[in-house]
Amino acid sequence: MEQVNQHYVMEMVLFRLKEGTDKNSFCQAAAALTEVLQTEFSGFKTRTLLHTPDETQWTDIIYWSDMEMALTAMNQLKSVPAFQTFVSMIDSREIMLQHLIPANLSM
Template identity: 85%
Template sequence: MEQINQQYVMEMVLFKLREGTDKRRFCQAAAALTEALQTEMSGFKGRTLLHTPDENQWTDIIYWSDMKMALTAMDQLKSVPAFQTFVAMIDSREITLRHLIPANLSV
């Protein structure tokens, strides 16, 4: 059976918020960033923001069309105000970033 060619990159960022961060304000900043990604970043496909039940640990999953677009966006986002607001609420000592590609499961 021929497998459908799935061309995308999943960016996964694990992090904690800075102590004292208002979770509602953080979610508003995340929504503003999603809007900026949709309107300003080529190759953006979608985004899901998740957290543990105690809201202590967060995972941001962003889908890009390819690795080049994901890496280009990392550079471009530094100058986007919505991104600056979003990352200002994240504890910079607690960030793990991975770019993942789909495995070819056909044998």
């Protein structure tokens, strides 16, 4: 099988907020974390935070330059205050994380 020419890794995190979490405070925490990602993590490309119309389910999509950068960031973020604030508002019982790489569609 041919190795995929990997130009990025997409990190997708599905979650719910903790009961009673203020959505505006959560979005402010997400914005603060995005700023940290942009300034302190060289493999970071872009990020999109989405939610269902009723705001019960959330999806955080982050693009990294490669898998190594994504995994390194995951370990380093644990000690970053902006990340700690962001995850403190997430229900830890309902998190699904995946790292996805682009499929090679050329034959």
